[in-house]
Amino acid sequence: MSNLLQIVARTICSHRLLPEAGAVIVALSGGADSVALLAALIQLGYQCTAAHCNFHLRGDESDRDQAAAAAAAKRLGCSCRVEHFNVAQRCQATGESVEMACRSLRYQWFEQLSAEYNAAVAVAHHRQDRVETLLLNLIRGTGIAGLVSMPYSRDFIIRPLLDCSRSQIEDFCSQQQLEWVVDSSNNSTIYQRNKLRLNILPQLEDDFPGATEAIARSITYLSEDAAFFARSVERRMELYSSPQGINLKQLAADPDAKLLLFTILQPEGFSRSQIDDIFTAATAFGGKFISRSGITRFVDHGWLRQPLSAVDTTQEFPLHRLESTQTPLQMQVTRHLPEEFVRPGRDASILLVDGESADRCRWLWRHPRIGDRIQPFGMNGSRLLSDIFAQAKYSEAQKRSAWVLTANDTIVWLPGLRTSAAMPVTAQSRYFYQLKITNLNSISQ
Numbered sequence: 001m002s003n004l005l006q007i008v009a010r011t012i013c014s015h016r017l018l019p020e021a022g023a024v025i026v027a028l029s030g031g032a033d034s035v036a037l038l039a040a041l042i043q044l045g046y047q048c049t050a051a052h053c054n055f056h057l058r059g060d061e062s063d064r065d066q067a068a069a070a071a072a073a074k075r076l077g078c079s080c081r082v083e084h085f086n087v088a089q090r091c092q093a094t095g096e097s098v099e100m101a102c103r104s105l106r107y108q109w110f111e112q113l114s115a116e117y118n119a120a121v122a123v124a125h126h127r128q129d130r131v132e133t134l135l136l137n138l139i140r141g142t143g144i145a146g147l148v149s150m151p152y153s154r155d156f157i158i159r160p161l162l163d164c165s166r167s168q169i170e171d172f173c174s175q176q177q178l179e180w181v182v183d184s185s186n187n188s189t190i191y192q193r194n195k196l197r198l199n200i201l202p203q204l205e206d207d208f209p210g211a212t213e214a215i216a217r218s219i220t221y222l223s224e225d226a227a228f229f230a231r232s233v234e235r236r237m238e239l240y241s242s243p244q245g246i247n248l249k250q251l252a253a254d255p256d257a258k259l260l261l262f263t264i265l266q267p268e269g270f271s272r273s274q275i276d277d278i279f280t281a282a283t284a285f286g287g288k289f290i291s292r293s294g295i296t297r298f299v300d301h302g303w304l305r306q307p308l309s310a311v312d313t314t315q316e317f318p319l320h321r322l323e324s325t326q327t328p329l330q331m332q333v334t335r336h337l338p339e340e341f342v343r344p345g346r347d348a349s350i351l352l353v354d355g356e357s358a359d360r361c362r363w364l365w366r367h368p369r370i371g372d373r374i375q376p377f378g379m380n381g382s383r384l385l386s387d388i389f390a391q392a393k394y395s396e397a398q399k400r401s402a403w404v405l406t407a408n409d410t411i412v413w414l415p416g417l418r419t420s421a422a423m424p425v426t427a428q429s430r431y432f433y434q435l436k437i438t439n440l441n442s443i444s445q
Helices: 003-014 032-043 060-076 087-094 098-117 127-140 144-148 166-175 192-207 211-237 257-268 272-282 355-359 385-391 396-401
Strands: 023-027 047-054 080-084 120-122 245-247 287-290 296-300 303-305 316-319 331-336 350-354 363-366 404-407 410-414 432-437
Touching (some): 023 098, 032 047, 047 060, 211 257, 257 272, 272 287, 350 355, 350 410, 355 432
Antiparallel strands (some): 296 303, 363 404, 404 410
């Protein structure tokens, strides 16, 4: 096995990016990085579908790239989906730059493909891309999230090449006799990223040999720090959260109140200035706040709440594999060997499932529906969720905003209230998964 294949296999395993021999969509530009990614995943046994975006920004060269991508996919033995985009129309409608419009269009299509194939989308970002992103964020001004740069996975996107250098990718392409094309715009310093790649980083390496590698190591350390920070914030916020929302009056007494609230609300698109206004509203007559992502929160009698009407009970979050999530709930998934098994008892914030059974399932977060039932662990037969909610004295708002986790359309978990008897860990289990909700106080009484 080549050096790059070993690195990619280790990255996929370490960060649980893909199930063994599972399906994956590969973003294929026709360049060396994406061709190497497609070839590597195919050789590692994954069921690949290539996806090529034609933005028609470089005339004949754009069509050349499309033909090259289709040819590369054919040589490697997989199908290739192609989508054509009108970038000028997008820019006119949204006011985005060409670069941002292309990114928005690309990821919207990738999200559609991910849902269609029930598979993750692999993009070919590598170690140098990660370093460039950190430097760009640093130049613009950023916090810990920006310093982490590119994560290995987020939502439906995975990055299996993130531990590979550009030279390792090019060596792999040469060894495998892979053909690729070069995007002429990569040599243009109109774009900020290209200025870093062509001018700044080479000079940095000349003056400080090994700088790029050292920055990449720093990103790894920062990622660990950021994960610890996020867990710490979650634990602190449990003190101030309940099904009714966030108690701003209690939170305001915390010395880190504004940082805590900003960390929680930043993913929803709220700014630091809005955090100041939210705390001001908590001591006055309340108010309504809309983030730049269009998410609404309102302050009422010292509480930060979501409007009842804002809860979309048809909303669903499919998982391409059983993995930790931040949305809709903060769920931590860890893999364990049989000898590590400890029965959780009646703790409904933890669910244990047989690993091999879990890896064969389609997983989905959704809201409860009329007539939903669960077979509780340790009980014969099933129970209506409505009866469980009534026993727990859930309000109508709590019922509407509750989440259930399903496996192959069967409810296996009502976090905080009931776990299911499905996929039990037995003496025959080769490994098992522990699922744990880390923000339980925000979803249960």
